Structure formats: structure tokens, C-alpha cells
Amino acid sequence: MRLRVIGIGPGGARQITLEAVDAIAGTDVFLFLDKGSRTSELTAVRQQMLDAHARPGHQVVAVPDPPRDRDPADYEAEVRRWHTARVDALDAAIDEFLPDGGTAAFLVWGDPALYDSTLRITDRLAERRSGLHVEVIPGVTSASSLTAAHGIVAHGVGEPVLTTTGRRLATTPDGADLNQIVMLDSALAFRETAHPDDTVYWGAYLGTEHEILMSGRVGDVAEEIASARSQARERLGWIMDIYLLQRAR
Template sequence: MSITVRVIGIGPGGPGQLTLDAVDAIGATDVFLLLDKGSRVAELNTLREELVARYGRDGHRVVRVPDPPRDRDPVDYGAEVRRWHRARGDALEALLRTELSDGQSAAFLVWGDPSLYDSTLRIVDELRDRDGLSLDVSVIPGVTSAAALTAAFGITAQGIGQAVHITTGRRLAQTPAGADANQIVMLDSHLAFTETAADDDHVYWGAFLGTEHQLLISGRVGEVAESIAQARRRGREEHGWIMDIYLLRRASGRQPGGDGA
């Protein structure tokens, strides 16, 4: 069974951030596969379906499958994520075999860019090894949430000659010494910077980037950390979900890897 699979980056959420390549890819696809995470985040799938309705060709179909459950606080994080990926792969394999015919195309719509803290490409790679499936995979890059964040604030991600470290909230405390001048932090439900950063460090925080719900707060950590925490709580309560990201910039003059107290 030969299937074309497109992994399409659709940006952080604003329809205007969809690239022309993504529009073309959506228009060339037969079946769109959505992992459904339930009513709490229904708005996310609604946004995807609006893009498909706007740019999809006549006769396209959208097929949902319940996203397998995942332990968000496991003893072994890596093992749990690998188990979850396998379960997702099993669910998606079943859809490919039952919902598509030989020679048709399927697509996944991925928030931001498929290469940056997203599991879709790993799952698709694993599906290639399954018996009886021949997948021709193409990846369409998307506007990243990191790019949307710096654009929203009108800033560069780094100073002259400096580097940028991209990490997650779970790993923020493990940033190597000397790599903390400019850090873009994703997937941080606990706002780890409140425990690792110095009061004089600067944070640029954004949520729902590019959408009508966009939230932006920036300033010295000691002055805005509580405002960010409150805005994050309100955003999650109001919408049932939140996607946020921040740039943490070390205060001028503070030594790399210095004490954040």
C-alpha cells in the first residue's frame, strides 16, 4: 500500500501565518488525520478544520482518532514518551490502512514547525517500518512559535555575536554554563524561570501567538513573574488550554551560569 504523507507546519495558530507552501500542500491532500485530545482542547482541532475547509480541495476528508492517554508526571519520562509514541503510531497505522486507498495522500497539521519539539516526524518514521506500508513523506516547514514571539515583541533573539539556546521548562535548570545568555523556553507549564532566573534577568513571554487571544508580557523577572503566572492561569481557565513560550535573557553584567538567587 503506497501513500503520500505530508507533515505540514501551520504556525502557532494565526491563519495569516500559514505559508503558501502549506496552502498548496493542504490543497493537494485527500485525507487529514487529527489526533483528538478531547473537548478540553476542542478549539485546537476547530482551528485546524477551519484551515482545511478554507484551503482543502473538493472531496477531502478529515478523520479524527482519540489521542492515546499519557502520564504527564512519569517516573521515567523518556520511557513514557516512547510508549505514548508507539500507541499513537498504532492508532495512526489503523487509520492509514482503513481510511486511505493505494495512491492517496494523507496529511498531519502540526502547530508551529514539525522539527521543533513535536513528535509527528518520529511517529511517521516509525510507521515507515511497518509491514505493508510504503510511505512517501514530505515535510512543509511552518512559522515557529519562537519566530512569532520575537516578531510580536519586535526584538532579535540574541545580542551581537551571541548564541541562542532552545530548551524546555523541564530542562531549563540543566542549561550548561555559558549557554544561558539567551534562552527560548518551550513546553513549560510550571514557568521554571521563576526558580532559575535572577530578578534582573529579562523575560519576554507570549501565549496564543498570532491569534485573537494573544497575550504578551515582558520585563525584569522580579517585576513581571507573578503577572505572567496570573495571565497564564487565566488564559488556561478561559480557553481550556494554553500554548505559550518565552525568551529568557541574562541581565547585562551577570556572569554566565551565575547564581539566580
Template sequence: MTAVTLRVIGIGPGGPRQITLEAVDAIAETDVFLILDKGERTAELTAARRQMLDAHAAPGHAVVAVADPPRDRNPADYEAEVRRWHAARVDAIDAALVEHLPDGGNAAILVWGDPALYDSTLRITDALAARRGDLTVEVIPGVTSVSALTAAHGIVAHGIGEPMFTTTGRRLSDTPAGADLNQFVMLDSSLAFRETAAPDDLVHWGAYVGTEHQILVSGRVGDVTDEIVARRAEARERLGWIMDVYLLQKRR
């Protein structure tokens, strides 16, 4: 049985200078790069990945576009739909490895931010490794959107000795009592803080953090919510996609 190494490489939230030296080395040592292609709406994200490869990959590397299986964004059973979607992704990536590395070798998937934080790639590679006895998975961490956000705003994420809580927009209303001092919120298409935050709470919001499209808004929830809603909608309409994150803090 031929051996295949599959690297999952965190490339940061999008800025070309936010990729780590470890990631640069891993890219230079990889032969085949798998890009999950979501079509025209994320063409700019695919182009950004290709630019990173042009800058850091070895001559002769191959880029393989793997069509991302369709996903129901508003399913009756959210977790069941995600499991079905993940299984379809495992099948697609497995087929690509069989086709492009029939004699073994190494491949990589480039992941926005860090692979451990609200990304499904490692669940998929775990399932793939369980299926294939010839597969070794290597993980290279990346700069997170959370750290890029606080750096862009020039702020500390918490008060002295305070905890931080990371969640999604879907789960923001479920934050346990006492854990809402400093909340990082990701994957929030509805800006759920509008329903959970008090007017005097602080929100530090950023979209496309670290890229040429970066947008930052910070202030009292009661003062800046309308601006965030408007700028988010305008940017998404103009670019066709959006990546945003925010830190919600209780007023001390």
C-alpha cells in the same frame, strides 16, 4: 503494494495568516487529513485546524479524527512513557491509513509551529515508514512559536554575534554554563524561570501568539513574574488549554 504519501505540514503557532504558501499548496493537494483528537479540552485547536482546511483544502477532502492515546503526564520513567505513547500513536495512525486509503493516495497531519521543534510527529512517521514499505513521508516547514514570539514583541533574539539556546521548562535548570544569555523556553507548565533567573534578567513571554487570544508580557523578571503567573492561570482556566513560550535573557 499501493503507495501512500503522508505529509507532515507545519501550520505555524495558530494564527490563520501565519501559514506559509508552501503549506497552503500542500493542503490543496491532499485528500485525507488526520487529526489527533485529544477530546473536549482541545476542541478549539481542532476547530482551528478545520477552519484552515475549509479555507485551503480541495472540495471533497476528508477529515479523519484519530483518538489520541492516553498519556501519563507524571510518570516515574518519563522517556519510557513517551516511547510507549509514541508506539500507540503509530498504531492509531497506521490503522487510520489502512481504513481510509486502502488503495493508496495521500494524507496529511497538520502540526502546530514547525514539525522539527518539540513535536513528536516526525518520530511517529519515521516509525510508521519503517513498518510500512509503501509509505513516503513529506515534510513542510512552518513558522515557529519562537519566531512568532520575537516578532510579536518586536525584538531581536540575541545580542550581536551571541548564541541562542532552546530548551524546555523541564530542562531549563540544566542549561550549560555560558549558554544562558538567550534562552528560548517551551513546554513549561511550571514557569521554571522563577527558579533559575535573577531578578534583573529579562523575560519576553507570550501565550497563544499570533491568534485572537494573544497575550504578551515583557520586562524584568523581578517586575513581571507575578503578572505572567496570574495571566497564564486565568487564560488556561478560561480557554481550557494554553500554548506559551518565552525568551529569557541575561541583563547586559
């Protein structure tokens, strides 16, 4: 039994690799964690990819995503509990829908190795199922899509780049804050942590028809970005965004 984790890029239906196309074509059952109507457009984009590249007769199985506390007292404990519930649900779906010797796959936004929990879930599935082989197909990252869309290099000559989350932005140590790519930041924490003279490059819905790009001095554009993000999320019901924060030289 084979289980594939296929990176499909940040949202554009054409931002998948030839390796991902081949992996999709060789899969019997596609497993989705269904998050309800608010992400129906994302589901539609994945379905477009399957319509274009999957083999005839493939099956799509939507598994209801277990509920999660978004503001828990113990964040790591809540994530562990949520992951366990996801593993249980997906394990049951594999039992029900995947034939012996078949191949199942998850389609993962961006790249499976960067701020995504799918590989942790497949590791636990492999612990439960002897003989389950997990195969990972890398994907275009939202970070590379962001810098490409803005036409920039993420760092100065020889400088490091730190990839972090909005939750951890305030704790970035001095010396690591020259260039920071920030993900999972619904609060746009840079408005509180960055110097007004720092530069921010922000993007949402990268690679899609809804793509929004904004950049500039933090003191000039921070609230414009916050307003654009709020309006876009209200209009579409979902948002995926990322930004690069560069310290003023």
C-alpha cells in the same frame, strides 16, 4: 502512498506558508489526534484552514489520542510507550481510510522539527509500510512569532541562542544561558532559575485573537505572567505559550 507533515504555524489561521497551502490543497485525508473537548478551539482553527484551502471531497479522520501519564517515574520510557500507542492507532486509521495511491497529512502546530513528535511517528509508520513516502512542509515557529510580536531580536550581536524546555532550564550550562527560548513549560521554571534582573519576553496564543504578551525584569513580572497564564488557561481550557529569557548584562 504519500504522507505529508505540514507545519501550520503557532495558531493564527493566516500564519501558514504558500507551500503549506499548496500541500493542503493536494491532500485527500487529514489525520488528527483527537485530544477531546479541551482542545476543540484548536480543532476549529485547523478546520478553518481546511475550509479555506483543502480540495472538495477531502476527508478528516479524528483518531482518539492514547492516554499519557503526565508525571511518570521514567519520562522517556513513558513517551516511548505513548508514541507506540499513537503509531498503532494511526496505522489502523491509514488502513481504514486512505485509498491506494492516496495522500494523507498531519497538520502540525508551529514547525514539525521543533519540539513535536509527529516526525518520530511518521518514521515508525514508514518502517512498517514499504513504499510510504514522507514529505515535510516547514512552518512558522512559535519562537519567531514571539520575537516578532515583541519586536525584538532574540540575541545580542553574534551571541548564541539556546532553545530548550522548562524541564531542562535548571540544567542549562554556564555560557549557554545568555539567550534561552523556552518551550513546554507549564510551571514557568524561570521563576525559580532566573536572576531577578534577567529579562523575560513571554507570549501565549501567538497569532490568534487571544494573544497575550508580557515582558520585563523577571523580579517585576514573573508572578504577573504566572497569574495571566493561569487565568487564560482557566478561561479557554487550553494554552500554548513560550518565552525568551535573557541574562542580565
